[in-house]
Amino acid sequence: MHSLDLEVLQRASQWLAQGQRVHLFTLIRTWGSAPRLPGAILVVREDGHLLGSVSGGCIEDDLADKAKHGQLPGTPAIIEYGVSRDEAQRFGIPCGGQLQIFVEPLQQPQQLAPMIDALLTRKLLRRSIRLSNGDIRLGEALPGSQPVLEGDWFHSVFGPQWRLLIIGANQLGATLASMAQALDFDVLICDPREEMRAEWHVEGATWLAGMPDDVVLELAPDAHTAIVAVTHDPKLDDMALLEALKCEAFYVGALGSRRNQEKRQERLRLFELTETEISRLRGPVGLPIGSRTPAEIAVAILAELIQLRAQQRDAASASAQCTARFEHACGQASETLLQGRACNI
Template identity: 75%
Template sequence: MQSSDWEVLQRARDWLQQGHRAHLFTVIQTWGSAPRLPGAILVVRDDGHLVGSVSGGCIEDDLADQAKHDQLPRQPAILDYGINQAEAQRFGIPCGGQLKIFAEPLTDAAQLTPMLESLSQRRLLKRSVHVSTGEVRHQAGSPEGMPYLDGDWFHSYFGPQWRLLIIGANQLGAVLAAMAQALDFHVMICDPREEMRAEWHVEGADWLVGMPDDVVLEIAPDPHTAIVAVTHDPKLDDMALLEALKSQAFYIGALGSTKNQEKRKQRLRSFDLSEQEVQRLHGPVGLRIGSRTPAEIAVSILAELIQTRAQVQQVGLSQASTRRVAA
């Protein structure tokens, strides 16, 4: 399953190849309770058709209406929404939130190819647009990740997609795989048991063949990867966790009670793992919400994944801001 950004950009490229004009909008910065994070993108076609999102819906409606009446900027521009309470209420921005959005006219499908390739190939791409001239530059991205304005240049980043490797194709694994895809995770499943493979019917998730520890090494977990073990079988879970805890994965979790988790950590300490690496393990996995059924447990796991992902993004944003101020 491709990321939501890839779907938006691919649809935009299709429109341009069909002879339409379009605009790409990117959230640069938000204040207050704005509904989308910096980096969220929207493409609006010249007849008002749109894909993606930069708000809860009202700003999209305004931009679509401008497109229908040929009122969108012909050159790159900075748009401000919700600059006062009255405008925030007009556009449905909650609690007086504010958004700064970069608007960029698109005229050639080739403009989108570098972003699509970076997303497909899991490469981080830094895209820079000169606000006055529309000149575009591309280079390999740094870990900054969030868009920003620097003088007359607007910088944004594309790729890679967040990934989730699930060890275990049981009922919980199936529910977790289905739900995670709706949260823009590229889902991968590993379970060496033939009987589990025969009964797997979740569409959109990639089945990876091999023993779990070998699969973890094969996918080379990066800071956009989460790994969750749900087989409840130490022979399968522990070896995968051993490799995962030494990787760059941003989240590693395992199913099991508090007592079983302590036993698991003791087993892991007998291998070549530092105490810091062992303590990276989230277990019992998921937020404590009183979950019992597979669906409820999947919700608790995904809630903790969302929470951790948001923390990772916030740290990246803070570090990027510090680097830019220092420069």
Template identity: 75%
Template sequence: MQSSDQEVLQRASDWLQQGYRAHLFTVIQTWGSAPRLPGAILVVREDGHLVGSVSGGCIEDDLADKAKHQQLPEQASIMEYGVNQAEAQRFGIPCGGQIKIFSEPLTHESQLVPMLESLAQRRLLKRSVHLPSGEVRHAYVLPEGQPRLESEWFHSYFGPQWRLLIIGANQLGSVLAAMAQALDFYVMICDPREEMRAEWHVEGADWLPGMPDDVVLEIVPDPHTAIVAVTHDPKLDDMALLEALKSNAFYIGALGAVKNQEKRKQRLRSFDLSEQEVNRLHGPVGLRIGSRTPAEIAVSILAELIQERSQVQQAGLSQAATTRAVA
């Protein structure tokens, strides 16, 4: 399954190949209760068709209307919405929020190729646009934070999609896989049991054959990867967790009651894992919300994933800000 950014950029590329012109909009900064975060993108075609989102809908409608009447900027520029209470109410921005958006005209599909390639290759791309001239520069970088204005340059980033590897194709695994895709995770599923493979019917998830520990090594977990074991079979879960806990995955969880989790941690300690590595395991997996059914447990797992992902993003922003300050 493609990430939301990939879907937006690929659709825009298709339009440009068909001879349409369009504009790419990127959220630079928000204040108050603006509904989208910095980095959110929207592409509006010259006839008002659009894909993506930068707000709850009203700003998109305004940009589409401007496109149909040829009122969008002809050069790279900055647009602001909700600068006062009246405009905030007009554009549906709650609590007087404000949004600053970068606008850039698109005339050829080649403008989007570097971003699509970076997403496909799971590499973080820094895209810098010079406002006075429209010059564009690309560079592969380490995490630097959110999109930002720096003198006459606008920097935005396109990078790895968040991934979720599920060990176990049972009912919980199925519900978790379906829900996670709605949250923009690229979902992978692993279960060596043939009877489970035969009954797997979740579209969009990538089935990875083989033993779970081998699969964990094959996907090379990075800081954008989460791994959750839900088979309830130590022979499958434990070996996968053994490799996962030594990886760079940002989240590792396993299904099971508190007593079973303690037994699992004792088994893991008998291998070459440090106490710090063992303590990375989230178990029982998910937030404590009183969940019992597979759907409720899936919600609790994804809630914890979102929480951990936000912390990872915030830590990256803090580190990037420190690095820039030192520089």
């Protein structure tokens, strides 16, 4: 399964190539409770067909109705929902929440090409649009950057999808692969055993041929990657872990009891791994919810991944904001210094 954002943008590109009129909506900010995070996107076709989401559903219905009646703006604009309590209740926004949404009319598929390319190549892209005339600027984005309005400009961010590499095509691996896709993980599976490959039937997961250590090396996991070894065979799981613990993956875990994890750590110490690298290993995998069956264990693992993914996203966002404030302060200081020099001339 591709990233939900990628699916949305590719479908919009297809509509535009067919001569359809399309509007792209991006969630900028929320106040109070809101079901989607800033950066969520939605595309609506002129006949009301839509893909994506910026709310729980009622706002999407309203935007689709506006599209069918030609009531959407013809130039980039900002729209808000839930300004009043009555409107919040009418559109099903919980706890009197408020949504601020950027709307952009699209004319040609080429407008979406840079965002689609960024998602496919796992690069961070900052796309800036000027509200007054629709000018577009493209540049690199900082990790953790969020959509923001800055004067007459709206800056949006597109980047790598979260992905999950599963070592082991057993029942747990299959259940985990199916569930993870619903959570917008790009799922990759590795198992060198031919009999496991022959019985694999989970759609949407990408099969990576080869031995686990070679697969991890070739994948070059980044900070948007999680790796979970579930074969319960030390010969396979340990091979993957030897390389996974040295990479940038935000999560590296292996199935097994606490006693098995202690034995695994002792085996890993026989190789060229530092104590810091070994300490990154999570196990037993998943949050402690009393799971026993493959489905319950998969839920526990994904719950832990969601928790860590949110923590990493929040930390990256805070870091990006600090960097932006520092750069802004440096810019102001430079401007002040230049003005002072001009006065002394």
